[in-house]
Amino acid sequence: MTATAAPERPAQLSLRRILPPVVTGQEIVLLGVLVVLWVLLGIFTPAFLTPGSIGPLLVQVAPIALVGVGMTFVILTAGIDVSVAAMIMVSAVTTAQLLVAFDLPAVLALLVAIAVGLALGALNGVLVGYGRVHPIIITFGTANIFQWIGLRVFDSSTVNGIPGTLDFLGRGSEGSTLGVPHAFVIAVVAVAVAWWFLRYAKAGRNLYAIGGNQNAARLAGIKVQPRLVVVYAVTGALAGLAACMMIASGTSTLDQSVGSGKELQVIAAVVIGGTSIIGGRGSVVGTLLGAILVQTVVSGVTQLGWPTQLGFLFVGIFILIAVGTDLIRERARRRA
Amino acid sequence: TSRNDTGETAAPGATDGASAEGLTIAFVPKLQGIPYFEAMNTGGQQAAEELGFEWLYQGPTTADAAAQADIVRSFIQQGVDVLFVAPNDPNSMAPLLQEAQDAGIHVATTDTDAPDSVREVFVNQASVEGIGQALTDTLLEAMGGSGKYAIVSCGETAANLNAWIEVQEEYTASEYPDAEIVDVVYAGEDQAMATQMATDLMNSNPDLTGLVGECTSSAPGVAQAVEDAGRTGEVFTVGLGTPQSMLPYLESGSSSGSILWDVEALGYLTGWAGMQLANDGDLGDLSGVDNEALTAVEYDEASGVLLLGPPTVFTAENAGDYDY
Amino acid sequence: MTDTAQRLEPAPQATPRLEMRDISKRYGGVRAIRHADITVRPGTVHALVGENGAGKSTLIKILAGAERPDTGTIAIDGEPVSIHATTDAIALGVQTVYQEPQLFPELTVAENFFVGREITRGPTIDWRAQAPRMLELLDTVGLDRSLASQPLGALSIAKQQQVSIAKALLERASILILDEPSAILTDAEIEVLFGVVRRLAADGVSIIYISHRLDELFRIADEVTIMRDGETVSSQPIGELSVREIAERMVGGEIAEGVREAREHGEPVLELEHLTLEGAFTDVSFSVRAGEVVGLYGLVGSGAAEVGEVVYGMRRATSGRMRAAGDERHPANPSEAKRRGIRMVPANRSSQGSFSFQSIAFNITIGSLGLLSRLPGWVSPKAERRVSDDLIRRLAVKTPSGKQPIGAMSGGNAQKVVLARQIVEQPELLVLAEPTQGVDVGAKEEIHRIIADLAERGAAVLVITTDLAEVQRIADRILVFRSGRVAREFPPSATQASLLAAAAGAVDEPGETLTGQPAPAAQPDAPTDIRSTETGEEPR
Amino acid sequence: MTAVTTTPTDQRRGAAGGIRDWFASGVLKDRAALLLGLIIVLLVVMSILDAVGATSGRFNSDYLASSLIAFVPLALLALAELFVIVSGRGGIDLSVGSMVSLTGIVFAMLYQQVGLPLPVAIVLGVLFGAVLGAINGFLTAYLGYPALITTLATFYAYRSIALVVSDQRPISGPEISAFYDAAKAVELPVIGGSLPLVPLGVVTFLLPVAIVAWFVLNRTTFGRKLYAIGTNDTAAQWAGIDTRRTRMMAFVTAGALSGLVGVYTVAQFASARPDAGTAGSGMALPAITIAVLGGVAITGGIGRLGGILLAALLIVWLNASILLVVPGNEGAQAQLLALGVVLLGASLLSNATIRRRQASGLTKPVSVPATAPGSR
Numbered sequence A: 001m002t003a004t005a006a007p008e009r010p011a012q013l014s015l016r017r018i019l020p021p022v023v024t025g026q027e028i029v030l031l032g033v034l035v036v037l038w039v040l041l042g043i044f045t046p047a048f049l050t051p052g053s054i055g056p057l058l059v060q061v062a063p064i065a066l067v068g069v070g071m072t073f074v075i076l077t078a079g080i081d082v083s084v085a086a087m088i089m090v091s092a093v094t095t096a097q098l099l100v101a102f103d104l105p106a107v108l109a110l111l112v113a114i115a116v117g118l119a120l121g122a123l124n125g126v127l128v129g130y131g132r133v134h135p136i137i138i139t140f141g142t143a144n145i146f147q148w149i150g151l152r153v154f155d156s157s158t159v160n161g162i163p164g165t166l167d168f169l170g171r172g173s174e175g176s177t178l179g180v181p182h183a184f185v186i187a188v189v190a191v192a193v194a195w196w197f198l199r200y201a202k203a204g205r206n207l208y209a210i211g212g213n214q215n216a217a218r219l220a221g222i223k224v225q226p227r228l229v230v231v232y233a234v235t236g237a238l239a240g241l242a243a244c245m246m247i248a249s250g251t252s253t254l255d256q257s258v259g260s261g262k263e264l265q266v267i268a269a270v271v272i273g274g275t276s277i278i279g280g281r282g283s284v285v286g287t288l289l290g291a292i293l294v295q296t297v298v299s300g301v302t303q304l305g306w307p308t309q310l311g312f313l314f315v316g317i318f319i320l321i322a323v324g325t326d327l328i329r330e331r332a333r334r335r336a
Numbered sequence B: 001t002s003r004n005d006t007g008e009t010a011a012p013g014a015t016d017g018a019s020a021e022g023l024t025i026a027f028v029p030k031l032q033g034i035p036y037f038e039a040m041n042t043g044g045q046q047a048a049e050e051l052g053f054e055w056l057y058q059g060p061t062t063a064d065a066a067a068q069a070d071i072v073r074s075f076i077q078q079g080v081d082v083l084f085v086a087p088n089d090p091n092s093m094a095p096l097l098q099e100a101q102d103a104g105i106h107v108a109t110t111d112t113d114a115p116d117s118v119r120e121v122f123v124n125q126a127s128v129e130g131i132g133q134a135l136t137d138t139l140l141e142a143m144g145g146s147g148k149y150a151i152v153s154c155g156e157t158a159a160n161l162n163a164w165i166e167v168q169e170e171y172t173a174s175e176y177p178d179a180e181i182v183d184v185v186y187a188g189e190d191q192a193m194a195t196q197m198a199t200d201l202m203n204s205n206p207d208l209t210g211l212v213g214e215c216t217s218s219a220p221g222v223a224q225a226v227e228d229a230g231r232t233g234e235v236f237t238v239g240l241g242t243p244q245s246m247l248p249y250l251e252s253g254s255s256s257g258s259i260l261w262d263v264e265a266l267g268y269l270t271g272w273a274g275m276q277l278a279n280d281g282d283l284g285d286l287s288g289v290d291n292e293a294l295t296a297v298e299y300d301e302a303s304g305v306l307l308l309g310p311p312t313v314f315t316a317e318n319a320g321d322y323d324y
Numbered sequence C: 001m002t003d004t005a006q007r008l009e010p011a012p013q014a015t016p017r018l019e020m021r022d023i024s025k026r027y028g029g030v031r032a033i034r035h036a037d038i039t040v041r042p043g044t045v046h047a048l049v050g051e052n053g054a055g056k057s058t059l060i061k062i063l064a065g066a067e068r069p070d071t072g073t074i075a076i077d078g079e080p081v082s083i084h085a086t087t088d089a090i091a092l093g094v095q096t097v098y099q100e101p102q103l104f105p106e107l108t109v110a111e112n113f114f115v116g117r118e119i120t121r122g123p124t125i126d127w128r129a130q131a132p133r134m135l136e137l138l139d140t141v142g143l144d145r146s147l148a149s150q151p152l153g154a155l156s157i158a159k160q161q162q163v164s165i166a167k168a169l170l171e172r173a174s175i176l177i178l179d180e181p182s183a184i185l186t187d188a189e190i191e192v193l194f195g196v197v198r199r200l201a202a203d204g205v206s207i208i209y210i211s212h213r214l215d216e217l218f219r220i221a222d223e224v225t226i227m228r229d230g231e232t233v234s235s236q237p238i239g240e241l242s243v244r245e246i247a248e249r250m251v252g253g254e255i256a257e258g259v260r261e262a263r264e265h266g267e268p269v270l271e272l273e274h275l276t277l278e279g280a281f282t283d284v285s286f287s288v289r290a291g292e293v294v295g296l297y298g299l300v301g302s303g304a305a306e307v308g309e310v311v312y313g314m315r316r317a318t319s320g321r322m323r324a325a326g327d328e329r330h331p332a333n334p335s336e337a338k339r340r341g342i343r344m345v346p347a348n349r350s351s352q353g354s355f356s357f358q359s360i361a362f363n364i365t366i367g368s369l370g371l372l373s374r375l376p377g378w379v380s381p382k383a384e385r386r387v388s389d390d391l392i393r394r395l396a397v398k399t400p401s402g403k404q405p406i407g408a409m410s411g412g413n414a415q416k417v418v419l420a421r422q423i424v425e426q427p428e429l430l431v432l433a434e435p436t437q438g439v440d441v442g443a444k445e446e447i448h449r450i451i452a453d454l455a456e457r458g459a460a461v462l463v464i465t466t467d468l469a470e471v472q473r474i475a476d477r478i479l480v481f482r483s484g485r486v487a488r489e490f491p492p493s494a495t496q497a498s499l500l501a502a503a504a505g506a507v508d509e510p511g512e513t514l515t516g517q518p519a520p521a522a523q524p525d526a527p528t529d530i531r532s533t534e535t536g537e538e539p540r
Numbered sequence D: 001m002t003a004v005t006t007t008p009t010d011q012r013r014g015a016a017g018g019i020r021d022w023f024a025s026g027v028l029k030d031r032a033a034l035l036l037g038l039i040i041v042l043l044v045v046m047s048i049l050d051a052v053g054a055t056s057g058r059f060n061s062d063y064l065a066s067s068l069i070a071f072v073p074l075a076l077l078a079l080a081e082l083f084v085i086v087s088g089r090g091g092i093d094l095s096v097g098s099m100v101s102l103t104g105i106v107f108a109m110l111y112q113q114v115g116l117p118l119p120v121a122i123v124l125g126v127l128f129g130a131v132l133g134a135i136n137g138f139l140t141a142y143l144g145y146p147a148l149i150t151t152l153a154t155f156y157a158y159r160s161i162a163l164v165v166s167d168q169r170p171i172s173g174p175e176i177s178a179f180y181d182a183a184k185a186v187e188l189p190v191i192g193g194s195l196p197l198v199p200l201g202v203v204t205f206l207l208p209v210a211i212v213a214w215f216v217l218n219r220t221t222f223g224r225k226l227y228a229i230g231t232n233d234t235a236a237q238w239a240g241i242d243t244r245r246t247r248m249m250a251f252v253t254a255g256a257l258s259g260l261v262g263v264y265t266v267a268q269f270a271s272a273r274p275d276a277g278t279a280g281s282g283m284a285l286p287a288i289t290i291a292v293l294g295g296v297a298i299t300g301g302i303g304r305l306g307g308i309l310l311a312a313l314l315i316v317w318l319n320a321s322i323l324l325v326v327p328g329n330e331g332a333q334a335q336l337l338a339l340g341v342v343l344l345g346a347s348l349l350s351n352a353t354i355r356r357r358q359a360s361g362l363t364k365p366v367s368v369p370a371t372a373p374g375s376r
């Protein structure tokens, strides 16, 4: 019988061969592209590679990367969340108003923001998990509703005179230690934790399973729906934290425009990072690099003195390049 | 079925007598919820109470010509007597104003004009030149009459912002030979974007000593960027910012001045002009009005422009007096 | 069989391993199962048979916790149990291999083993603990250990099926459910499977084995329960029945044997000379004449399937000549093949064949839209109804109307529709891959008749199958494929043994191969040989 | 427990038949019915509010008709989304708004600045839109980019190109202002006298397109192929359909429709705005929302024209009604709430098609209560 006929083989397999590689090709490609870009910008602009320039850039990146972590989870489960911008808006305005009204301590402000985001995200999760409607539809719907909530809270005015409570997350000098912005550190920590979680934790690996074949995951005994609720809730919470960063890096007034258009930027960062939009494959490190890439391009165009409207043309092109290389490698992998 | 209803509902507007009784004046801003237009609303309501007409205010949630048109249409349907619009897109508003007039409504513009339209009057906060020059003068006074500066504008397509920018360019070239505008960037209505772009500009032009925030969202943005970069006193900023949002920066010195005008007064003037239109009153004489903010008002019969007066320069001293 | 007989010894009154009583299940208006009873004794292999839609899968889904029964009781080892979720079933020692492998293409084979029941240290997965057991199981089902680190998506369907079987052995089960495990396995792989099943049974595990290949049941099963229209019709030791009796009880009527009498063949319609596709098959030469049915028999991965795909233009041959429907050019794609009168029925009904929530009419006509109106590019509903109704009648598709979505049909009928699509216009050359895989006996019978009928009308037919009985039944000539080559040609009269031998490469008299050069002599490690060729196979 | 009595079998056929007919007749028609119901409810409620004087303006046919000017672009773009989404494989087009902006600018340049005759300029504008769509299509169908990514990229790219080529200034002029007549409300010929003024665009743009689109979707082989590749791409290949070309054509169609909307918005705004399709939240998300609300299954293969038109009509009239009922800023805000609630409500109510595809059994990608056994 075959079993017996099978020749002898090492009894152990090294983990590296069972788990996905530590760094994906996509991450290497992105890193390469980034290095090249930064070098070029360093050459062609006077001050791109100075702390005064990189610092603020990373502060700008932080919220995108942070929400990107959640969005990566969501897209891994073959979902998508187009309501993040609206969630940012709601928790930003709520927090800002409380800061002005009660001069909350930073910790409390953070908790409030995160709690608000968590609540909204959980609503998304419940609807996605139990509503049996495609996530893009659910989150389109909730996005509109969240926006309405946000506008009601704004109550047709801006929030003025926001205290500097959260400045330790901002662009200013309080915002960074030894030139390293705290906001960015937080984002990096979040990415690191997520990376570990997705690679080694049971719950993390199961997300890939859910994204790869939801029905099979259910039959394998994974509680799919609760997991989805958590995933969307976490995204909401991260959006809340990102909202604090935006308050901090923004001016002393907050207006309705907060967060607008961020959902597409976040999705752009995630897909540039090599996460497959159909789920089951992706990495948070890629997302971080993607977020940095997008912001580099936008800032780079400004610093080069080119018309700023060109910035997003390049973002578009980079999306195609990044995903293109991923497609090519994917084909190669399938052939091999 | 009811083709003529509109005519009937609109009739009052056309026939209504001289009194302000039952007079309804509507105002459609470019965008709701921003302090600038909400302040105009306040001024308008104040006028309504004092002069005794009904003041309606409704704006789109995004600065979007189509959304604005829907609201204008609903006001036409409501058969208001006078309709004021601050058009997002003057061209697209023109035909709608025509429709409104055909429905027997007095139409007018405020804050932003729709030049080749049937509007009866344009309530102008300040002349394009006035604003452009005030911005330039205030900034260059701080910069010591020379140096490089850049402009952080907002919506790429905003007509009046682009007009002001043109004036600034010409005026700087002619009046301040040693000064130069190195770049004009567009941040949309997004404060964070404005701040980031200002930061980028300072980095890419180390010898930059001035920044202009061309609209109410980028004015505080550029000041914030200067503060964050810790270059208050080296890089000077001015902008068109509402007093409340600029106050902290005026006090910290990161903003050398905010060029604007008494927005509530502008709203008041708009309301008053509306009443005059409805009663075929003379837009020239404000005798009936006691509002010290409206002393400098001029009316130009020919162009049908009602000018609030020269722009105000807000400083740390006076900015606190305004609650918007 | 003999050891089977011995295992039947234990006294009947021993408490049964599983007792499902009076199980009923409705889906909307459909009564999937009605008062079904089944009793499985410890250490026995219990076959569950029935036509498509008889309720087999549903019954076992209920036991596996994938569906909830409306009524009925389940007792395991005499203890009444309630199974609400798959996890409950697993906890009770019920392991299930579902009809279609329920796996995760993006995860590695190793990970697929443990999804949902990982061995953890704290929150993290403990691979040191997991790896060894998994590797053993790969050996057990005859899979190469090196596959452990492969993404599952890169494996052939058959291998994936084997993985899901191995997976089911991970935890000591008291009841193992296999729902049509053999449908996509080659005979060699089935042998391995049987070995595993026998060993488990010997250890006292009870196995519920669903299959449409009735003949194989006699080699593995101790008892058989027959289902029809959601009811359990009968249940007894399988020795008491013949294949024919079982088949008749399944359909509740007589089945006529379809015999194919030899007849004159016309001109060659398909001629292959030294055709080669890298990694699939090499130097293949044969021809099919008008009115002739040629059977390509080979194990999965033998390369036979790819031959069909090349002929139909799904793939490009790397070298060699091909003359199809009087044209030297290799068809660039199926649409070109179609234009030349070449049609092919794909192997996988659901993923390659059906437009699930479109109507039957849509499914039948979609391959011949040209017929649906005189002016090109246009579609006339009348013509559509005419064409589809005609084929529904011709192929005796069991449906009240062409409006019904194909997704609502069982395998047999769905297969007929997919077949119908390719014979709307009488094809000059018809290629069929696994035309009756997983189709119940009744439908199988009818499909074979249809194929024969097409040949009668002058079509050249190439049937590519891994089903021995089938190829014997319908082919005028049988080409046995092995390791990407035509190993030998047989007449339909050849014995199953010799066919299987040629396919597995066990026995092979040199000189008798079509391709001339002596085929490799009998090898002791034949299966390894097969594996090595399969690994060269390209995943779809 | 041997032979089956025929009665239950018959009952099964009956029951299963009922469900089958319901399914075959389509959850889509269901959706259309739902939307129609909602529209009627809206009209009734509003008429009552109007009667009791709870509305700030008369709610009458004139108002409903005049608000249709916003109906045209919304419906056309939702239709564009229908083609792309139905083509399956995660088909979706985020770039329609940008295409509208860009084609609008190009059209205005050709018409206003180059001075081409109007029909020529319109045709070229639409063709240009088709080219933009072809780029999306090529990237997606032939190079294998996921549609969401392709169109996210081109959304950014087209948008910035529109701003750059127009030097971010709206293009306007006498000709274009006159072109507003193509969109403005007029009296329809012959029967017009008895009807309210209908925006001309409904007749000149929407109606013809809708009729053509209906035939394309239901009476042409392209339509069949479109639904086929959306339902099961692999099976479509095996059926000998050129899936890439079909999918490409879906995007080209979407591009052409966006181009048409680009031209229309020029008329509607009496100027070509480089941000016409991207201002505020942009036109793409509403279009997708309308398509989904109209019963298009985001997973492909399902979607009908009628649903789209009804969905667009519902939203346009709902928005118009809200403005009459809710005064001040709350009015415009309430529109957001309404859209969200309607979308969620409708999808959660009748999501049967999608549910069948995702959830049900272990067997087929989709399955419905079967009849095969019952009907024998």
Ligand SMILES: Nc1ncnc2c1ncn2[C@@H]1O[C@H](COP(=O)(O)OP(=O)(O)OP(=O)(O)O)[C@@H](O)[C@H]1O
Pocket (backbone or CB within 6 Å): C027, C028, C030, C031, C032, C033, C050, C051, C052, C053, C054, C055, C056, C057, C058, C059, C099, C410, C411, D360, D361, D363, D367, D368, D369, D370, D371, D373, D374
């Ligand atoms: N999820 C479902 N929804 C509705 N009806 C279903 C569902 N699953 C099964 N059915 C019904 O239950 C009956 C039995 O289905 P089942 O899959 O058990 O048949 P089967 O015996 O497994 O057929 P096959 O041999 O083709 O696998 C079918 O006729 C069908 O009508």
Ligand SMILES: Nc1ncnc2c1ncn2[C@@H]1O[C@H](COP(=O)(O)OP(=O)(O)OP(=O)(O)O)[C@@H](O)[C@H]1O
Pocket (backbone or CB within 6 Å): C051, C052, C053, C054, C057, C099, C180, C212, C407, C408, C409, C410, C411, C412, C414, C437, C438, C439, C440, D360, D361, D362, D363, D364, D366, D367, D368, D369, D370, D371, D372, D373
């Ligand atoms: N999830 C489901 N929903 C509705 N009906 C189903 C479902 N699953 C199976 N059925 C019905 O059960 C019957 C048998 O289903 P099944 O999928 O087992 O057939 P099949 O697997 O194609 O047959 P076979 O596998 O024996 O060829 C069919 O009538 C099918 O419509």
Ligand SMILES: [Mg+2]
Pocket (backbone or CB within 6 Å): C057, C099, C180, C411, C438
């Ligand atoms: Mg089956």
Ligand SMILES: [Mg+2]
Pocket (backbone or CB within 6 Å): C056, C057, C058, C099, C179
């Ligand atoms: Mg089954």
